[in-house]
Every structure is written in structure tokens, then in C-alpha cells.
Amino acid sequence: MKKQIAIITGASSGLGSDYARELNHYIEVDEIWIIARREDLLLKLKSEIESQKCKIKILPLNLTDRTSFTVIKDLLDAQDFEVKILINNAGLGKFANIEEISLLDHQQMIDLNITALVSLTKICLPKMSAPGYIIQVSSIASLIPFPRFATYSATKTFVKYWSQALANEIKFGGSNKQISVLAVCPGPVATEFFEIASTYQKRVHKNFASPKDVVRKSYDDLLKNKNISIYGLPMNLFAIIYKWLPSAMINWILRLTNRT
Numbered sequence: 001m002k003k004q005i006a007i008i009t010g011a012s013s014g015l016g017s018d019y020a021r022e023l024n025h026y027i028e029v030d031e032i033w034i035i036a037r038r039e040d041l042l043l044k045l046k047s048e049i050e051s052q053k054c055k056i057k058i059l060p061l062n063l064t065d066r067t068s069f070t071v072i073k074d075l076l077d078a079q080d081f082e083v084k085i086l087i088n089n090a091g092l093g094k095f096a097n098i099e100e101i102s103l104l105d106h107q108q109m110i111d112l113n114i115t116a117l118v119s120l121t122k123i124c125l126p127k128m129s130a131p132g133y134i135i136q137v138s139s140i141a142s143l144i145p146f147p148r149f150a151t152y153s154a155t156k157t158f159v160k161y162w163s164q165a166l167a168n169e170i171k172f173g174g175s176n177k178q179i180s181v182l183a184v185c186p187g188p189v190a191t192e193f194f195e196i197a198s199t200y201q202k203r204v205h206k207n208f209a210s211p212k213d214v215v216r217k218s219y220d221d222l223l224k225n226k227n228i229s230i231y232g233l234p235m236n237l238f239a240i241i242y243k244w245l246p247s248a249m250i251n252w253i254l255r256l257t258n259r260t
Helices: 014-025 039-049 067-079 103-127 150-172 193-197 211-223 233-244 247-257
Strands: 004-009 031-036 055-060 082-088 132-137 179-184
Touching: 004 014, 004 103, 014 031, 014 039, 014 082, 014 211, 031 039, 031 067, 039 055, 055 067, 067 103, 082 103, 103 132, 103 150, 132 150, 132 211, 150 179, 179 211
Parallel strands: 004 031, 004 082, 031 055, 082 132, 132 179
Antiparallel strands: none
16 A cells, blocks of 8 residues: 655644644544754654654755755655645745835745645645545635735635635546545634734734644544634634625725724
């Protein structure tokens, strides 16, 4: 039998590390490949979760560098692995007015949030068989044209709709593959994201969701074959309200709540 593997990007901290910690409670694999730039944190995570039942392979790669995809594809081809689950969690956000964010940061948000996700999904799909699983981490910001989060929210909107389109393509497009695709749209989560995203606005974590809770909810929703996962009553209410409010009112509220 082919060795079944999980691939998790952005695994050095936050949601990514909890996806790795919680995986075998939901889906059993022979090996987990954890991918991120910070090798020291990947090594720490490996020492924490590796067992005889499941091996951990660390890949310290920068997914804004497109040569990383060649590295991953070559590794998959070398031993003819079967990808049981792909979790595209790696992402980058910058919170500021568009002109205050450097061109490089705009480009890297697009490269990491969109290009890396599409590329890894394309590479892994031929290696998947039934039942297979894909988790694409989007954001509650994907629902709205968020001022001062414009590029980030737009990239996450792409992730949500692209993931839903992929799910429908697999389900209704005549493919014989049984692969579940889930877009995860969390609200604020208690990770280092906001410290990296904003240089002038510090966010408190007091009312933020626990990353472990978000991860567990998304695994539950994945196994229920849902296409979207939103954690917590406030974020679910937000999604419902946004769906029915007129766009003019939404834009007025956004202007009020995003004044400098």
C-alpha cells in the first residue's frame, strides 16, 4: 500500500500547528509533512507530536518562492505517496491603508494566499484518492470589502469561492474521486497574526477564538462533508447579517468602524 501523508502549510504556529497536533484524532495518516519558513519552530513541533504511529517530515520552505512547489512535487513523485489530506493554512495579511503597505507586501499576500494555495492543490489532487480531504483556510474577511485590509480580504474571497468551485467541480463534474473540500472562514483568532498584520494597531486577544477550537470545528465540518466552516455564534451571525443587508449599508458601517 502507498504511504498516506498529510501536508500542512503555515505549520510553525497558530492554526497550522494545531492542525498538525489534532490531525490524528480525526484522520489517520502515516506521515505528516509540516511546511513553514521557520525551521526552529517546525523542529519544536516535530519533537512534540511525532510518535511511532505517525512520522513527521519538516520542510522549511518559503511558499512565496515558486521553486518550493518543485521541491514538494519532486518529493511526492519520488516515492509515489498518496496525499490523504492537504491543509493550505499558510497566509499573510497586512492591516493598513493601501498606500501605506509596500508593493512587496501586496505581492507577497497574493503569492502566499492565492498562488501557493492553487499550486499545492494542483500538485496534490492527482495524488489523492477516495476518501481524500482538502482544507483551505480563508477568513471571515472574505465576506466583505474590508477597508485597510483590502488585498488580504480580496485574496481570502478568492480562496473561499475557488474552494467552493473546486468542491462542486469534483462533486458534479464527473470525477470519480471522493474528495471533500472545506473553506474555513475564522474571525479573529488568538495567534500572532495581528502582531504581524499591523504595525500601528495592536489587537487584544481577550475575545479572540482559540485556534484549537477553530481547528476542531473545521475537522468536524470536514468529516460532515460541509463546504464552509465558520466558528462561533458571533461570526455566524455576522455572516448571516452581511448576506441580507444592502451593500450600501454594509459600506456605511465599514466606514464608521474603520476610521483612523
